[in-house]
Amino acid sequence: QVQLVESGGGLVQPGGSLRLSCAASRTIFSSFALGWYRQAPGKQRELVANITRTYRTNYVDSVKGRFTISRDNAKNTVYLQMNSLKPEDTAVYYCNTNPPVTGYWGRGTQVTVSS
Numbered sequence: 001q002v003q004l005v006e007s008g009g010g011l012v013q014p015g016g017s018l019r020l021s022c023a024a025s026r027t028i029f030s031s032f033a034l035g036w037y038r039q040a041p042g043k044q045r046e047l048v049a050n051i052t053r054t055y056r057t058n059y060v061d062s063v064k065g066r067f068t069i070s071r072d073n074a075k076n077t078v079y080l081q082m083n084s085l086k087p088e089d090t091a092v093y094y095c096n097t098n099p100p101v102t103g104y105w106g107r108g109t110q111v112t113v114s115s
Helices: 026-031
Strands: 004-007 010-012 018-024 034-039 046-051 057-059 067-072 077-082 091-097 109-113
Touching: 004 091, 018 026, 018 034, 018 091, 018 109, 034 067, 034 077, 046 067, 046 077, 057 067
Parallel strands: 010 109
Antiparallel strands: 004 018, 018 077, 034 046, 034 091, 046 057, 067 077, 091 109
16 A cells, blocks of 8 residues: 655756655645655665645755745645755655654655766
8 A cells, every 4th residue: 555655856967956746645645744754875764854734844954945845735745846956965765754654655766966
């Protein structure tokens, strides 16, 4: 049972932009805050940004001013607009509830920032 599906990753040059999408089930989307997480090779998975049911947003310091999280209730979708990308942003990006539910982790979408 796949309830969260990420898409939109790819290869971009430093300074470029990407927009990630996460399609969620209605139940999950309407009941929990949603977050974008990322995991780089050899590093712990970290919360990048989250958005609550009341549209309050939070960001890890390293992406503030560059990333924007948003949600569309009609489409049960959460987005992550990533601008001014840096090589350090390279990671697999996942969406999940915030706090995350272990069983909801999917394959994620790869973001690679390189020249």
